[in-house]
Amino acid sequence: MGRDDERRDEDFSSDELFTLREFFRDEAQETLERLTGHLLAIGDAPTEAVLTEMMRATHTMKGSAGTVGLPDLVSYAHAIEDELARLRGGRISWSVEVREHLVTIFDALRAYVDALGDPVAKEAARIRLLEPLGDLTAMGPARSAESTQVGVAPAARAVTSPPVRESGPTPNPGRSSTPLSNPVMSAPAVRPGSSGHGGDGVVEPYQHTEDTTRSVVAGDGARVSDTSERHRRDSAGVLRVDASRIDHLMDSVGELVVDRTRIERRVDGLRALARDLGGAHLRVAEHLAGAGASSSEAGALLGAIEPVLGELCRQLFHTAGGLVDEIDALRRTTDSVRSGLTQVRMSSAESLYRTLARQLRTIARDAHKSVDLVTSGAETEFDKTVAERITDPLVQLLRNAVAHGIESADERLALGKNPRGEIHIDARQEGNEVVLELSDDGAGIDPDVLRQRFVAQGLWSQAKADLASDEDVLRAIFDPGMSTRHEADSLAGRGVGLDAVRETIAKLGGEVRMTSTPGRGTHFTLRLPVSTAVTTAFLFKVSHDVYALPNVHVVDTIGIERAHDGVGDRVPARVEHGGVSLPVLGLPEILQTVAPVEMPTVPALVVEYVGRRFALACDRLVGPREIVVKHLGPLLASLPLYAGATISGSGKVQLILDPATLVRMAYPELPAVSDAMAAGDAVPRRMPTGPVTRMTTGPAVRLSSGATGGSSPGRSFDGLGSWMADPAVSASSSWSSGSSGGSEDGLEPRDGVPQGPAMDRRTRPALAAPLSPSPTGNARPELSREDMHSVRVLQRPELREPIGPGARVLVVDDSPTIREAVANILTNRGYFAEVAMDGAEAWAMLGQGSYELVITDLEMPNMSGFGLLERMRTTSGMEAIPVIVVSSRDEPSNRVRAHALGVHGFVSKPVTPQKLATALKVLTGDG
Amino acid sequence: MKNVIIVSSSGARYAFELRWVREVVSLGHVTRVPGAPPHIAGVVNVHGSITPVLEVAAFGALGEPTGERSRTSGASGVSAGSGSGGRPGTAPQRGDGAVLVEVEDMVAAIRMDAVDEVSTVAEKSLETSRPGTSKTIAPGGDAMVRAGIVSGAVEDSRGRQVWLIDPARMLEMAKSAALEAGAGLPGSARGASPSHSPDPGAGHGAG
Numbered sequence A: 001m002g003r004d005d006e007r008r009d010e011d012f013s014s015d016e017l018f019t020l021r022e023f024f025r026d027e028a029q030e031t032l033e034r035l036t037g038h039l040l041a042i043g044d045a046p047t048e049a050v051l052t053e054m055m056r057a058t059h060t061m062k063g064s065a066g067t068v069g070l071p072d073l074v075s076y077a078h079a080i081e082d083e084l085a086r087l088r089g090g091r092i093s094w095s096v097e098v099r100e101h102l103v104t105i106f107d108a109l110r111a112y113v114d115a116l117g118d119p120v121a122k123e124a125a126r127i128r129l130l131e132p133l134g135d136l137t138a139m140g141p142a143r144s145a146e147s148t149q150v151g152v153a154p155a156a157r158a159v160t161s162p163p164v165r166e167s168g169p170t171p172n173p174g175r176s177s178t179p180l181s182n183p184v185m186s187a188p189a190v191r192p193g194s195s196g197h198g199g200d201g202v203v204e205p206y207q208h209t210e211d212t213t214r215s216v217v218a219g220d221g222a223r224v225s226d227t228s229e230r231h232r233r234d235s236a237g238v239l240r241v242d243a244s245r246i247d248h249l250m251d252s253v254g255e256l257v258v259d260r261t262r263i264e265r266r267v268d269g270l271r272a273l274a275r276d277l278g279g280a281h282l283r284v285a286e287h288l289a290g291a292g293a294s295s296s297e298a299g300a301l302l303g304a305i306e307p308v309l310g311e312l313c314r315q316l317f318h319t320a321g322g323l324v325d326e327i328d329a330l331r332r333t334t335d336s337v338r339s340g341l342t343q344v345r346m347s348s349a350e351s352l353y354r355t356l357a358r359q360l361r362t363i364a365r366d367a368h369k370s371v372d373l374v375t376s377g378a379e380t381e382f383d384k385t386v387a388e389r390i391t392d393p394l395v396q397l398l399r400n401a402v403a404h405g406i407e408s409a410d411e412r413l414a415l416g417k418n419p420r421g422e423i424h425i426d427a428r429q430e431g432n433e434v435v436l437e438l439s440d441d442g443a444g445i446d447p448d449v450l451r452q453r454f455v456a457q458g459l460w461s462q463a464k465a466d467l468a469s470d471e472d473v474l475r476a477i478f479d480p481g482m483s484t485r486h487e488a489d490s491l492a493g494r495g496v497g498l499d500a501v502r503e504t505i506a507k508l509g510g511e512v513r514m515t516s517t518p519g520r521g522t523h524f525t526l527r528l529p530v531s532t533a534v535t536t537a538f539l540f541k542v543s544h545d546v547y548a549l550p551n552v553h554v555v556d557t558i559g560i561e562r563a564h565d566g567v568g569d570r571v572p573a574r575v576e577h578g579g580v581s582l583p584v585l586g587l588p589e590i591l592q593t594v595a596p597v598e599m600p601t602v603p604a605l606v607v608e609y610v611g612r613r614f615a616l617a618c619d620r621l622v623g624p625r626e627i628v629v630k631h632l633g634p635l636l637a638s639l640p641l642y643a644g645a646t647i648s649g650s651g652k653v654q655l656i657l658d659p660a661t662l663v664r665m666a667y668p669e670l671p672a673v674s675d676a677m678a679a680g681d682a683v684p685r686r687m688p689t690g691p692v693t694r695m696t697t698g699p700a701v702r703l704s705s706g707a708t709g710g711s712s713p714g715r716s717f718d719g720l721g722s723w724m725a726d727p728a729v730s731a732s733s734s735w736s737s738g739s740s741g742g743s744e745d746g747l748e749p750r751d752g753v754p755q756g757p758a759m760d761r762r763t764r765p766a767l768a769a770p771l772s773p774s775p776t777g778n779a780r781p782e783l784s785r786e787d788m789h790s791v792r793v794l795q796r797p798e799l800r801e802p803i804g805p806g807a808r809v810l811v812v813d814d815s816p817t818i819r820e821a822v823a824n825i826l827t828n829r830g831y832f833a834e835v836a837m838d839g840a841e842a843w844a845m846l847g848q849g850s851y852e853l854v855i856t857d858l859e860m861p862n863m864s865g866f867g868l869l870e871r872m873r874t875t876s877g878m879e880a881i882p883v884i885v886v887s888s889r890d891e892p893s894n895r896v897r898a899h900a901l902g903v904h905g906f907v908s909k910p911v912t913p914q915k916l917a918t919a920l921k922v923l924t925g926d927g
Numbered sequence B: 001m002k003n004v005i006i007v008s009s010s011g012a013r014y015a016f017e018l019r020w021v022r023e024v025v026s027l028g029h030v031t032r033v034p035g036a037p038p039h040i041a042g043v044v045n046v047h048g049s050i051t052p053v054l055e056v057a058a059f060g061a062l063g064e065p066t067g068e069r070s071r072t073s074g075a076s077g078v079s080a081g082s083g084s085g086g087r088p089g090t091a092p093q094r095g096d097g098a099v100l101v102e103v104e105d106m107v108a109a110i111r112m113d114a115v116d117e118v119s120t121v122a123e124k125s126l127e128t129s130r131p132g133t134s135k136t137i138a139p140g141g142d143a144m145v146r147a148g149i150v151s152g153a154v155e156d157s158r159g160r161q162v163w164l165i166d167p168a169r170m171l172e173m174a175k176s177a178a179l180e181a182g183a184g185l186p187g188s189a190r191g192a193s194p195s196h197s198p199d200p201g202a203g204h205g206a207g
Helices: A002-009 A014-041 A048-067 A071-088 A096-114 A119-134 A155-160 A173-177 A209-228 A243-290 A297-344 A349-367 A384-405 A409-414 A447-456 A462-467 A470-476 A498-507 A659-666 A675-682 A691-697 A757-762 A765-771 A816-828 A839-848 A865-873 A892-900 A913-924 B056-062 B070-077 B141-147 B167-183
Strands: A149-151 A184-186 A346-348 A371-376 A381-383 A421-430 A433-440 A511-517 A521-529 A534-542 A545-550 A554-561 A574-577 A580-586 A601-609 A612-617 A620-628 A642-647 A653-657 A732-734 A808-812 A832-836 A853-856 A883-887 A905-908 B002-009 B012-017 B021-026 B040-046 B049-054 B097-103 B106-112 B114-121 B150-155 B161-165
Touching (some): A014 A816, A346 A349, A349 A371, A349 A384, A381 A421, A384 A433, A498 A511, A498 A659, A554 A574, A554 A612, A601 A659, A620 A642, A808 A816, A808 A839, A816 A913, A905 A913, B056 B141, B056 B167, B097 B167, B106 B167
Parallel strands (some): A371 A732, A545 A653, A808 A853, A853 A883, B049 B106
Antiparallel strands (some): A149 A184, A346 A381, A534 A545, B040 B049, B097 B106, B150 B161
């Protein structure tokens, strides 16, 4: 088993590497910008503090580069670090040339980092980089082959060669004999004519230094301004653009449409003029024909003008006709720009699935249940805004499913079900809508139980409960106040938050429905607009104004006969539609207008909103149109009648009515929305924040992204290890691809950890027994792996209990790449990782939450790892939390100091899954 | 010293600090917003975004919006001014000028008739320009001072006193009035009745 783990853990998967490199790219760009900033701020001479800070930043970048498998960058950073060290040590004196040189290098490095995903661009950037880098110490006194390190990593080897050993700033000359395993080479090797290393991958630098430098600076100047505009190109040539910029473009396109409409009207006017002129010409011609030969001077003049007039008429017609064609072309172009912009905002469901898998893992763990998430349709695209807003409602549904749908493993076994619960999510596009289906294989909801509850809680009368169909009962669960709060636990009461879920989905212009089969599970169907920006709306007129309603809610249009009563003609309060009596809402009344014409039949829309139908009487129907939805802005957002607005072709604002409000007008008996939604109203279109939301939105706390691990399908639930009060049971994820994606076993080798250490512990009572009750930890297994240079176990506080998968781990590192990498490794092994960006933040988090393990870097701003360790070791309640140090400062002095502070492991950077796994094993007792 | 734009509107003159003013625009079609508080005369399309239209005088006429429901409170603050902007029939319309003010994330178009001047002026204390001491006091002035919409006074190039309007306060008032107006409708949590009346519709709804 353990061997399997190790093999799997040897390296990051290519997917993980890809994600980590994205983090790295951002981190490196930021570091390089900061370094350049430092350089440019240096006046006569740099202070030692500045140089130290620059070295620290470079060093951090180096460690991150190693972790994400970019040895060439490691060597470049190493070379820069050395140069800075020489500056600090006074071996090179500061000069403007040195600064310019370093700026050039940093710029070239940025270009290189930018080009990482593109082999061709990367090679070009590398060539530009090597020249200044090769010259690094040309100006300095310490110019020698030994002290100059230039990284030249053959591209082909770069990925596969082992990470560079960090052996301190002094290179070992003997190393140069092993270039294949060590991409660090000495500078002369890259000089033309001295390519002694016969580098197939060694690229000769440009001869024309000045030209090269200039081109780098010029080319880079443009790129820098690009960066300052928050545009970043990632490996796939993807631009990351601020969403507001796209919104702004969308507004401009809207204006373009308005302008086009105005031109259209002018052209219409022009054509009318041409027609009039044509008529005039015709009359002239008829007059001339009737009068025979020109009998008068005026007649002769008219006869001379007539052909000119005719020609002008033809030309005017022709021009107007051409304009119409051109307007058509303009329309096609604006439509294409608009749909293109809509496409820009699209993202696939995959990242949503990632988030859900991660959340489900936490939820399932807290509920002590095993649940698999099976996803399909990950390639389905929808608006990023929709994806963002739908996340919280979906998490709420997951929470409900785990808390109340999926039974405990024992119950499931007794029912003949797989002890592991399963939640399926599928996404697909249907026309202008995305359909998300979420189902669990849990206990389902029994309508009769619900009836009893509603009656018992005084929400419904017995008569109403008896009359209501099962469908009505299930529908009512979405109503505010229908939650079963008295049973609610920390996760969710069945029904808690469903009103908010429905509200959020409805605000997006979507619908949610639920079906349930008692004993078999619950099924939610969510219909959402593909885009929140462009949607189909049904337009209608009330008085002189046009209003809109999301078309998804409009099921029919009807005419309502006015009823005659004592007072006069009026729109009846109810109308029959499809054999059902629907309440009628009169829009002229709601919108405070007077119906302009008293028609015998009033046009009306039949609107369905979360299963409730009503008729909406207006003055005139216009029909469905594609509209661009705009926000009303903060001043008007609180008006419940409107969901937004759109701008007509002629530039008029048209209001979009909110069906959520209308349905409450039609069904006043619907209870008030819960307190949670009241809070949501104050901040429109936001879900109330639950515990998990806080966790994800907190400034520092972030669960690592990427796949979640899983546990064994063959897990025993015999309560063997009762000491495992907090089993590492959680969701495995098979979200990766396709409708068949691992649905059979619910596991994928890459994501799952089917035979993880948790399993080991459970199936080994002999080990579990001595470990659990006794805090002495004498059963600590063989720990000494002193022969492994990457992990060393030092004397430390006694381990009170094994710390394995399921443990809450705080990861502290100032490098986002390392944080992400370590969190990923932990998550994949079943740990729960939270991150802090320096010692100070970690210290604050430690004071608030209980962590079972801390993994920390040493060199960090604000508070170093040592500072953190010292505080922890002298603080009651924290002194015994085990700590693993992850550092590139592998010097003996650091190890000795860490040793003195009682760390449980020392992992040298670059971090690999294997190194960390070895360190973690010490704590699980599996060493 | 303050950089201000001085505008005239419905017979009164107001000054706005330039730091709040994004631009001066000509209004397009003003769409009425039923259910909105009377502070908000409508919405208009400005460069493709939905922008509420406000009228300074309406704020004076309406007094403090935190009182009882706004539609009925209109009478309390109305003074005997000539051109009360809050009066029906003088609603902003297409072609009217407006000062586009921006405060934090809020943007609004404040209707006006004409731009009188843009200048750098000294601010005077409000005490020396209490209503009655100046000939150019807007209708509803007391209420506007009370509400904080008038934050001070300045002297224009001809030595006349002009009230300095605080757009931040104005927008804040409009926003809270909208919140309050929204609370009265069934779509809002606070406005909805918690009572559960017998349900005539459920049970035989859409089947």
